[in-house]
Amino acid sequence: QVQLVESGGGLVQAGGSLRLSCAASGTIFSIIAMGWYRQAPGKQRELVARIISGGSTNYADSVKGRFTISRDIAKNTVYLQMNSLKPEDTADYYCNLHLQYGLDYWGKGTLVTVSS
Numbered sequence: 546q547v548q549l550v551e552s553g554g555g556l557v558q559a560g561g562s563l564r565l566s567c568a569a570s571g572t573i574f575s576i577i578a579m580g581w582y583r584q585a586p587g588k589q590r591e592l593v594a595r596i597i598s599g600g601s602t603n604y605a606d607s608v609k610g611r612f613t614i615s616r617d618i619a620k621n622t623v624y625l626q627m628n629s630l631k632p633e634d635t636a637d638y639y640c641n642l643h644l645q646y647g648l649d650y651w652g653k654g655t656l657v658t659v660s661s
Contacts, residue, residue, distance in 0.1 A: 547571040547650045549640045553625075554655030561659070562628045567640030567652055569621040575645035579616060579623040583636035583657075590639065594625060607633075630659045 553565040565581065580595025580603075594604045594614040602614055613626045623640065640652035 547573060549642055549650055549652035551640045551652040551655040554657045556658045557630055559632055559659055559661050561630050565625040565638055567623045569642050573621055577645060578643045580641050581625045581638055582641055583638045585636040632659045632661045635659050
C-alpha cells in the first residue's frame with residue numbers, strides 16, 4: 546500500500562510564498578513521476594508541476610517562473626516552492642505519484658488560499 550502525506554498549505558497574502566511537501570511511503574517501485582495538481586472550486590483538476598524520474602520538470606504556463614518543484618529521492622519526497630502567489634492560485638493542491646504499469650496514487654489534498 547502506498548500513502549502520500551501532504552503538508553504546507555495555508556492562507557497567505559498575494560505576493561507571498563508557501564512551500565508544499567509530499568512524502569510517499571509504502572511499497573514504491575519504478576517511479577515514473579511525482580508532481581502536484583490543483584483543483585479550484587468549479588474547475589477541473591490541472592497539472593501544476595511534475596518531476597520525471599530522470600530529473601526533468603514540467604510546469605503549467607500559469608506558474609512558470611513562480612513555482613519550483615524539487616525532490617529528495619532518498620526520502621521519496623517532493624516539494625513545491627510557490628512564490629509570488631496570486632489569488633488565482635487558490636485551490637486544493639494534490640500530490641501525485643505515478644509508477645510503472647500505470648499505477649497512480651493521490652494525496653488527500655492541502656488547501657492553499659491566497660488573499661488579495
